[in-house]
Amino acid sequence: MTEVFNTAGRDTRAWVIHPDLKSDPGRRLPEHRLAEAVSLAAALPEMQVCGAEIVRLPRAQPGMLFGSGKVEDLKSRLKEAEVDLVLVDGPVTPVQQRNLEKEWGVKLLDRTGLILEIFADRARTREGVLQVELAAISYQRTRLVRAWTHLERQRGGFGFVGGPGETQIEADRRAIDEQIIRLKRQLDKVAKTRELHRAARRKVPFPIVALAGYTNAGKSTLFNRMTGAEVMAKDMLFATLDPTMRGVVLPSGRRIILSDTVGFISDLPTQLVAAFRATLEEVLEADLILHVRDISHPETSEQAADVAEILGSLGVRPDVPVLEVWNKLDQVADTARDAMMANAGLRADVLPVSALTGEGIDRLLDVVNDHLGEERHERALSLPFSDGRKRAWLHERGLISEERETEDSWSMTVLWTDRQAHQFRAL
Incomplete structure (x- = not known):
């Protein structure tokens, strides 16, 4: 099944492919999955979806995902449609991505990469931007194999030691790991601010x-x-x-x-x-x-x-x-x-x-x-340390809005209904 769209005035020309894997135990109707993938692509600005199709596969080929005949067939049609970007609605390994991009001469994104692009475009709050960046870098770390092709051209010598680009890949991975640590620290600070906001709302x-x-x-x-x-x-x-x-x-x-x-x-x-x-x-x-x-x-x-x-x-x-x-x-x-x-x-x-x-x-x-149901009321409680079960019960239900430790007890403020107060007293 192939659909060709004629939507002028958009910058990046994209072709959407849904691989219908018969071996996938969670397989759903491919027509619906393709429609969702096209909607995902259309959610990105400056994107022209110029074609979409379902490719039925008995199983994924490790090197190219698709069989050699289908790869060749798609190559000619992608060239004819002047496609800039292929979106594959499913997982694509780094090796498959590298091989298909080389074969077709276009950029390729799998489902994860596409969703990351959409999230990066939509994030507005400080936390949203940081979360998208962290997710994108974690994804990028798994795909460093793509660096091998340009490193083979750049590196001198015979490549007898370590293999082409190994040192550069390790350096890239180390740089990404450092960036991940930096982003997580920034997110921790934002999370603490959010917790203060949540604590204020609980009051x-x-x-x-x-x-x-x-x-x-x-x-x-x-x-x-x-x-x-x-x-x-x-x-x-x-x-x-x-x-x-x-x-x-x-x-x-x-x-x-x-x-x-x-x-x-x-x-x-x-x-x-x-x-x-x-x-x-x-x-x-x-x-x-x-x-x-x-x-x-x-x-x-x-x-x-x-x-x-x-x-x-x-x-x-x-x-x-x-x-x-x-x-x-x-x-x-x-x-x-x-x-x-x-x-x-x-x-x-x-x-x-x-x-x-x-x-x-x-x-x-x-x-x-x-x-x-009932309105919630605020009440101050003091629980001795021996009443850990009661404290756990309050925490499980998110009823504690403020808590601190004294010498021999937990001093807390709870927001609860009359029914919850009755249940607590019956513990």
Whole structure:
């Protein structure tokens, strides 16, 4: 399957390839994966996607990823289309990347490299910029093999000792390691500042509601609808990168803090999962999580499974309720809408809405209010060191807003509901 696009006026001409590996146990419909990859490419500015195709593979070839016939076929078509950049929607080893770039005479990015480019373009806060830089450098460190080709041309002698470029690669790796240490130190400083901000928020007796979900599920549009804010909300992947928080007054008069977070995606690069953990800590602080789903997407169930897996890996507390917000009702065909609404009606944790038109928002706000239950109250506590179990119970639920040690006890300030106070006294 090959699609050729005619979109003029963009600078970099890109060709998107989705390798459909039959041996991949997590294989999904390749047409949907290709569409997502094209959307990822389109999320970069100055990018003209001039072609996209699925390449079906029984297995990956270690040297070139694709078979020699397909490599040759693609070479002629890429040249004819005057392609500058090939985007491979999947993992590409450093050796495969080097060989394909040499064979085709174009730059090549795999899925990880593409997502890193998007994140680098979107990061706005100091922490976001540092996290992207750390992720990019960690990724670059694994691909130093690419330096060998130019080193072979530059280095004199016969190359009998150590192999071509070995010393230079070691020097590059050492320089990258030093840069990683520097970035981690800077991130630690930013993280301490964020912790001060979080500690300040804990002193405010307003519950935190976090929006989480697959990228482009409509979280920012919902955020704007609920808060009246004007956060960038576009029909593109990763429109939101840095977390945004706003105060919201529910119809009941109750105040909450609403948090919009970075969107998740399947096969998120491991470097980014680690680097953006601090950004996603907003979800860990939440009293309620709204899992926003694009219910009109053909793979909405698979996307929901990806989000659930990432939330689990982040260590979200099991006692934090999660509501599913089935967004983009306005894009669901009338023939499927009745059955979907009936299905949603059977589940108390599902709320169908359209953030674009406002349909279902009033009920969503009422259900959020009901789930948050009682108001939280501030209280000073003094626990002897022998009451470690009670202290651990408070920490597990994120109820401690301030704590210090005295000679014989922990002196702390807690924010809790009457129900939590009763549970604590029963321990």
